[in-house]
Amino acid sequence: MNNLPNIDCKIDNINVIDLRVPTSDTLLGSDPFHKKPNYSAVLTTIETNTGHQGISVAFTAGAGNDWIAYGVKDLAQLVTNMDFSTFIDDPGAFFRLLIDHHQLRWLADGVNRMAIGCIVNAMWDLWAKLVEKPLWKLLVDLPPEKIVQCIDWRYLRDALTPDEATEILAANWDAGETRENALRQKGPKAYSTAGWLGLTDEQIVETVNKVKASGLDCFKMKVGQDLDFDKKRLAFIREAIGNDARLMLDANQVWGVDEAINHMEALTEFRPTWIEEPTARDDVLGFVKIARALEKYGIGVAAGEQVPSPVIFKQLITSGAIQFCQIDATRLGGVNDVMAVILIAAKSNVPVCPHGGGIGLCNMIQHYAMWDQISVSAHSDTQLVEYLEFLQDGVFIEPIQVRDGAYVAPTTSGWGLEMHPEFVDRHIYPTGAVWQGREASGGITFLA
Amino acid sequence: MNNLPNIDCKIDNINVIDLRVPTSDTLLGSDPFHKKPNYSAVLTTIETNTGHQGISVAFTAGAGNDWIAYGVKDLAQLVTNMDFSTFIDDPGAFFRLLIDHHQLRWLADGVNRMAIGCIVNAMWDLWAKLVEKPLWKLLVDLPPEKIVQCIDWRYLRDALTPDEATEILAANWDAGETRENALRQKGPKAYSTAGWLGLTDEQIVETVNKVKASGLDCFKMKVGQDLDFDKKRLAFIREAIGNDARLMLDANQVWGVDEAINHMEALTEFRPTWIEEPTARDDVLGFVKIARALEKYGIGVAAGEQVPSPVIFKQLITSGAIQFCQIDATRLGGVNDVMAVILIAAKSNVPVCPHGGGIGLCNMIQHYAMWDQISVSAHSDTQLVEYLEFLQDGVFIEPIQVRDGAYVAPTTSGWGLEMHPEFVDRHIYPTGAVWQGREASGGITFLA
Numbered sequence: 037m038n039n040l041p042n043i044d045c046k047i048d049n050i051n052v053i054d055l056r057v058p059t060s061d062t063l064l065g066s067d068p069f070h071k072k073p074n075y076s077a078v079l080t081t082i083e084t085n086t087g088h089q090g091i092s093v094a095f096t097a098g099a100g101n102d103w104i105a106y107g108v109k110d111l112a113q114l115v116t117n118m119d120f121s122t123f124i125d126d127p128g129a130f131f132r133l134l135i136d137h138h139q140l141r142w143l144a145d146g147v148n149r150m151a152i153g154c155i156v157n158a159m160w161d162l163w164a165k166l167v168e169k170p171l172w173k174l175l176v177d178l179p180p181e182k183i184v185q186c187i188d189w190r191y192l193r194d195a196l197t198p199d200e201a202t203e204i205l206a207a208n209w210d211a212g213e214t215r216e217n218a219l220r221q222k223g224p225k226a227y228s229t230a231g232w233l234g235l236t237d238e239q240i241v242e243t244v245n246k247v248k249a250s251g252l253d254c255f256k257m258k259v260g261q262d263l264d265f266d267k268k269r270l271a272f273i274r275e276a277i278g279n280d281a282r283l284m285l286d287a288n289q290v291w292g293v294d295e296a297i298n299h300m301e302a303l304t305e306f307r308p309t310w311i312e313e314p315t316a317r318d319d320v321l322g323f324v325k326i327a328r329a330l331e332k333y334g335i336g337v338a339a340g341e342q343v344p345s346p347v348i349f350k351q352l353i354t355s356g357a358i359q360f361c362q363i364d365a366t367r368l369g370g371v372n373d374v375m376a377v378i379l380i381a382a383k384s385n386v387p388v389c390p391h392g393g394g395i396g397l398c399n400m401i402q403h404y405a406m407w408d409q410i411s412v413s414a415h416s417d418t419q420l421v422e423y424l425e426f427l428q429d430g431v432f433i434e435p436i437q438v439r440d441g442a443y444v445a446p447t448t449s450g451w452g453l454e455m456h457p458e459f460v461d462r463h464i465y466p467t468g469a470v471w472q473g474r475e476a477s478g479g480i481t482f483l484a
Numbered sequence: 485m486n487n488l489p490n491i492d493c494k495i496d497n498i499n500v501i502d503l504r505v506p507t508s509d510t511l512l513g514s515d516p517f518h519k520k521p522n523y524s525a526v527l528t529t530i531e532t533n534t535g536h537q538g539i540s541v542a543f544t545a546g547a548g549n550d551w552i553a554y555g556v557k558d559l560a561q562l563v564t565n566m567d568f569s570t571f572i573d574d575p576g577a578f579f580r581l582l583i584d585h586h587q588l589r590w591l592a593d594g595v596n597r598m599a600i601g602c603i604v605n606a607m608w609d610l611w612a613k614l615v616e617k618p619l620w621k622l623l624v625d626l627p628p629e630k631i632v633q634c635i636d637w638r639y640l641r642d643a644l645t646p647d648e649a650t651e652i653l654a655a656n657w658d659a660g661e662t663r664e665n666a667l668r669q670k671g672p673k674a675y676s677t678a679g680w681l682g683l684t685d686e687q688i689v690e691t692v693n694k695v696k697a698s699g700l701d702c703f704k705m706k707v708g709q710d711l712d713f714d715k716k717r718l719a720f721i722r723e724a725i726g727n728d729a730r731l732m733l734d735a736n737q738v739w740g741v742d743e744a745i746n747h748m749e750a751l752t753e754f755r756p757t758w759i760e761e762p763t764a765r766d767d768v769l770g771f772v773k774i775a776r777a778l779e780k781y782g783i784g785v786a787a788g789e790q791v792p793s794p795v796i797f798k799q800l801i802t803s804g805a806i807q808f809c810q811i812d813a814t815r816l817g818g819v820n821d822v823m824a825v826i827l828i829a830a831k832s833n834v835p836v837c838p839h840g841g842g843i844g845l846c847n848m849i850q851h852y853a854m855w856d857q858i859s860v861s862a863h864s865d866t867q868l869v870e871y872l873e874f875l876q877d878g879v880f881i882e883p884i885q886v887r888d889g890a891y892v893a894p895t896t897s898g899w900g901l902e903m904h905p906e907f908v909d910r911h912i913y914p915t916g917a918v919w920q921g922r923e924a925s926g927g928i929t930f931l932a
Contacts, residue, residue, distance in 0.1 A: 071586040098587035099558075103595065106554050110547075114932050138519045138931055139546035144765065144792050146594025147551065191764040194741040194773070293642040316639040316795045317592065320768055321803060325642070344592050344792070347764045355769060483586055484562050 039177055041166030044121045045084035050112035050155070053079040054105045056098055056465040056478050057395065057427065065393065065426075066234045067288035068260050074098030074478055075427060077395040078105045079460065080154040082162055084120065090162025091453050094154045094366040095394030099480040100147075101465070107151030111140075115155060120166075123159050127186040131156060131372040135188060145344040149369045156370025157400075161450040170446045172406035175375070176212060180205035187376045188346075195350045196380045204382055208414040215410040223443035224405035224416060226250075226423035227284065229393070231257030231273050240269075244276045251441035254282040254420055256312070260290035263302055270306040282420075284338070286312040293322040297329045310338040310360050317342035323357035338362050341391035349377045353384050360420075362391040365400035374404055382412045392422030396453050398436050399428075402443045403451065431459050487625055489614030492569045493532035498560035498603070501527040502553045504546055504913040504926050505843065505875065513841065513874075514682045515736035516708050522546030522926055523875060525843040526553045527908065528602040530610055532568065538610025539901050542602045542814040543842030547928040548595075549913070555599030559588075563603060568614075571607050575634040579604060579820040583636060593792040597817045604818025605848075609898040618894045620854035623823070624660060628653035635824045636794075643798045644828045652830055656862040663858040671891035672853035672864065674698075674871035675732065677841070679705030679721050688717075692724045699889035702730040702868055704760070708738035711750055718754040730868075732786070734760040741770040745777045758786040758808050765790035771805035786810050789839035797825045801832050808868075810839045813848035822852060830860045840870030844901050846884050850891045851899065879907050 059065055060072035076098050082090040094104055111134060123130045134152045135141075164174040175183070180202045189198055208215070228250075230243045244255065255277050259266045274283060285308045291299060296314035311330065314337060315322045327337040336359030343349050346368060352358045361381040363374050381388050388408045390401035398421075405421045413419070421443060428435035433454045437444035446452050462468045466475040476482060507513055508520035524546050530538040542552055559582060571578045582600045583589075612622040623631070628650045637646055656663070676698075678691045692703065703725050707714045722731060733756045739747060744762035759778065762785060763770045775785040784807030791797050794816060800806045809829040811822050829836050836856045838849035846869075853869045861867070869891060876883035881902045885892035894900050910916045914923040924930060 069584060069586060069589050073587060073590075096587075097590040099585065100588045100591045100596070103551070103555050103558065103591060107551050107595075110551065110928050113927075113929050133932070136517060137547065137928070138517060139521060139544075140548045140928065141517050142521075142545040142790075143548045143551060143598075144594040144790055146592040146596055146792075147555075148548070148594050150591075189740075191740055191767060191770070193743075194770065292637075292639055295641075316793075318766065318793055319639060319795050319799065321799045322639070322642065322795075342590075342592055344594075345764075345766055347767050347770075351767065351769045479561070480558050480585070480588065481561050484581070 039167055039174060040124065041163070043086060043166070044119055045086040045088055047082055047115055047118050047120060048085050049083040050108070050116060051081040051083060052105045052108045052112070053460065054102050054465045055079050055395070055460060055463045056101060056471070057463055058470060058474065058477060060098070060477060060482070066232060067258055068233070068290040069288055070097045072483055075395050076101040076465070078108060078154055079455070080108055080158045082158045084162070088162060088166060090158040090160070090165065090450070092154050092157035092161060092451070093396040093453055094150050095397050098478060099482070103147050104151050104154065107147055108154045111151055111155050120162065124163060127372060128188065130159070131186065131188055131369065135369055149344065150366060153366055153368055153370040153373070156372060157366070157451070160371045161453065164450040168449050170403065170448060171451050172403035172446070175403070175407040176216060176410050180209070183375060186372045188372065191347050192350055192376055192380065195354050196383050200383060201379045204379060205411055208411050211414065212410055215414055219406055219409055219416070220445045222440065223445045224402065224409055224419060224421045225442050226252055226438050227254035227256060227282070227420045228252055228423050229256040229258070229286070231255070231269060233258045233261060237272055240273065241276055244273070250438050252423070252438070253441060254284065256284040256286055258288065259285045259303070260287040260299070263299060266303060270303060274306050282309045284308060284310050284312065287314050289313045289316055289342070291315050293319065293325055296326050300330055300335060304333040304335065308335055310336040312338040312362070313342070318344060318348055320348065320351040320355060320357050323352060324355050327357055327359065336360055338389065340364055341367060343367065346373050346376050350380055353380050353386050358386065360389045361386045362389055363401070363404060364391045365397050365404065378404065378408050378412050382408070387418035388413065389420045390422060393424045395427050395431070398423055399432060399453055400451055402436060402446055405443065406445060431455055487615055487622060488572065489611070491534060491614070492567055493534040493536055495530055495563055495566050495568060496533050497531040498556070498564060499529040499531060500553045500556045500560070501908065502550050502913045503527050503843070503908060503911045504549060504919070505911055506918060506922065506925060508546070508925060508930070514680060515706055516681070516738040517736055518545045520931055523843050524549040524913070526556060526602055527903070528556055528606045530606045532610070536610060536613060538606040538608070538613065538898070540602050540605035540609060540899070541844035541901055542598050543845050546926060547930070551595050552599050552602065555595055556602045559599055559603050568610065572611060575820060576636065578607070579634065579636055579817065583817055597793065598814060601814055601816055601818040601821070604820060605814070605899070608819045609901065612898040616897050618851065618896060619899050620851035620894070623851070623855040624664060624858050628657070631823060634820045636820065639795050640798055640824055640828065643802050644831050648831060649827045652827060653859055656859050659862065660858055663862055667854055667857055667864070668893045670888065671893045672850065672857055672867060672869045673890050674700055674886050675702035675704060675730070675868045676700055676871050677704040677706070677734070679703070679717060681706045681709060685720055688721065689724055692721070698886050700871070700886070701889060702732065704732040704734055706736065707733045707751070708735040708747070711747060714751060718751060722754050730757045732756060732758050732760065735762050737761045737764055737790070739763050741767065741773055744774050748778055748783060752781040752783065756783055758784040760786040760810070761790070766792060766796055768796065768799040768803060768805050771800060772803050775805055775807065784808055786837065788812055790815060794821050794824050798828055801828050801834050807834065808837045809834045810837055811849070811852060812839045813845050813852065826852065826856050826860050830856070835866035836861065837868045838870060841872045843875050843879070846871055847880060847901055848899055850884060850894055853891065854893060879903055
């Protein structure tokens with residue numbers, strides 16, 4: 037379990053690309069707010085003097101992808117010419133260099149934290165590649181003290197102390213190999229969204245059948261536009277998936293707090309497992325109120341894809357606001373932040389059910405799910421990992437795989453985010469071939 | 485009370501300037517995180533076909549100022565060529581065009597919401613100039629229904645309904661003229677920071693005496709570096725300001741939750757009125773815990789300058805997490821957002837004590853304080869408005885004024901944010917004269 041690379045290298049350059057896919061042509065990926073998203077990614081590549089590279093992506097909905105790219109290019113100056121060993125020696129100190137930058141900190145979360153995540157995640161990719169391990173395996177093999185060293189504890193100690201984190205990880209250490217072998221046989225359990233708002237009934241049946249064929253038995257549906265429409269569609273989907281399948285609902289923050297409770301109380305007969313993002317991304321007390329109101333129906337609250345900071349996650353988890361913790365791979369400041377959230381969730385027995393979709397998110401979250409289920413919660417009894425098959429083939433050289441309703445443990449070194457060069461070339465915004473003659477539908481004024 | 489301009493105009497162009505002042509030369513403005521801030525501003529100017537202009541500033545600590553400027557330039561495309569009457573007819577619809585942009589919304593708060601605030605605040609400035617009123621007077625003269633129309637109620641109704649907002653404003657309507665006359669005589673009560681971390685004892689005495697000479701009797705001090713140092717300095721400042729003066733403390737988020745409680749329990753003998761930002765900007769439940777622990781000592785919690793959204797403000801105000809609501813002029817999405825927070829605070833009887841300092845913040849918050857004290861809370865019994873005199877003379881054509889410990893009600897049309905052209909020219913980053921030969925100390929790698 038050697039996690040130190042044989043060679044050191046120096047960061048020569050960080051390359052940042054604004055990639056956008058014109059997914060607004062179809063309504064796949066639509067929700068009440070993101071009506072016509074162009075699934076986009078900031079593709080960050082760390083280049084070194086030895087030729088080794090670390091890469092990351094950050095997902096966005098189109099416009100604004102360049103805002104994050106702009107930030108990453110600025111942050112890159114803090115890292116260029118650094119010996120890579122500086123990062124491995126103390127990943128926590130490296131993280132604080134970015135997260136507590138003495139002037140940039142004023143920008144708070146959102147673009148700033150997401151841009152930081154781009155750099156941090158590419159650093160972890162490079163580390164995993166230098167030791168020739170998939171990212172999850174690098175994390176699994178790190179001693180508990182090293183994990184603890186990665187985390188910025190300043191605002192988290194009231195929920196979890198570094199000692200408690202060490203205890204959680206150490207307690208699972210001996211059984212790690214058994215858990216790892218089990219997950220290599222059958223990876224984290226997957227679920228998929230079948231009920232996109234923009235789809236017809238026929239398209240939904242088609243999607244459900246396709247998803248079922250992959251062995252999945254948990255399905256998600258978008259709700260929140262109109263109660264009558266939701267009821268009809270829920271009845272239809274419940275029929276299509278069968279009575280035993282789990283059904284999850286996703287409102288994408290369309291409701292106010294009381295509105296969410298009222299709407300959900302009208303949908304209890306369809307026995308949803310959770311309601312995802314019933315209200316604003318940062319309304320901890322609102323989620324608490326909703327969770328308490330829905331508890332008696334056996335409906336939990338899920339959130340995370342837009343939770344802007346580990347401090348908000350801390351509150352959501354420890355207050356009973358969420359029953360399912362949907363970490364996202366590119367919303368926070370990268371691996372260091374996400375590890376903290378997974379550890380806090382484990383202490384509170386809140387299952388980690390990562391948010392997928394977008395570009396590259398599923399590719400990344402499978403590593404977090406593996407680490408969680410081997411080293412942190414150390415079981416696979418309650419978690420579900422989002423799975424969406426689009427933007428995989430033709431995009432990633434090693435697409436994600438699902439077998440018998442479960443992710444197949446990745447084996448490539450790093451995150452496995454390498455894209456086909458021709459895909460990258462064609463989708464650079466606004467100069468790539470795909471955007472020629474349609475630049476406007478990729479920019480901020482599209483649909484304005 | 486005509487609030488409709490005689491002429492309509494069309495937005496031709498939005499000009500955005502990255503202004504930075506090398507304040508890092510001194511330690512004025514330093515705090516535990518922002519060790520050497522260069523007080524900076526995104527200066528946004530809306531240009532119209534009639535020659536009328538609307539301007540706004542957003543304050544930052546230096547690096548990252550360009551990130552916001554980049555965002556404002558992108559958002560400008562949504563507004564260019566718009567008839568200005570579109571905004572006046574429905575300022576709420578205009579606000580949602582920006583805040584719920586169907587792709588950009590994914591960027592959440594931070595840079596995005598601050599960039600939106602730049603556009604929104606410049607629109608309000610233009611409106612006030614077209615009707616030749618200072619901004620506070622435009623707000624005071626708007627009928628309650630118009631104020632209600634400005635606000636994005638989606639996530640706020642559980643704290644305050646539009647009807648309740650109308651009632652609050654309507655109830656104060658008749659007494660408005662009396663209140664207005666009173667505040668024209670003596671404006672909102674001011675307080676100042678005397679105890680900057682970087683200052684010597686002698687410099688602090690000098691600052692205290694200067695502040696006292698302006699009639700102020702409330703002083704703030706930075707704490708949180710070291711308990712012994714804090715105790716010594718607090719004893720010293722308490723001595724300098726006298727036993728009857730109010731003393732406020734500011735920790736700038738340096739502590740964790742329990743650490744904040746422990747540290748503050750060791751400082752009770754100095755009888756501080758509030759502890760400002762004892763922990764992370766978005767830790768609602770952390771602030772609740774701190775507020776409950778300090779209640780028995782008569783110490784309140786204050787926060788707001790980095791509160792990233794009205795939803796977090798809503799929670800802070802309604803949960804008892806804060807006893808002093810420190811709205812900031814450029815952290816949120818502009819006037820529309822801030823009006824919502826002031827209204828929610830009024831319902832909960834939490835005094836609005838705006839955050840000042842930076843560049844232009846005091847110039848802007850005086851308008852909010854006037855509106856609050858005339859039309860919303862409709863009294864001046866409990867509020868304190870931060871006042872810092874630096875970056876006024878030589879910067880703004882109409883600097884803020886304090887007399888007998890109170891702001892002097894502004895009379896210039898709009899925000900009164902017009903700057904001396906030569907100041908602007910000299911401080912454009914990185915090409916202005918001030919930055920020649922010192923570009924590096926204005927950028928992200930400074931102190932890295």
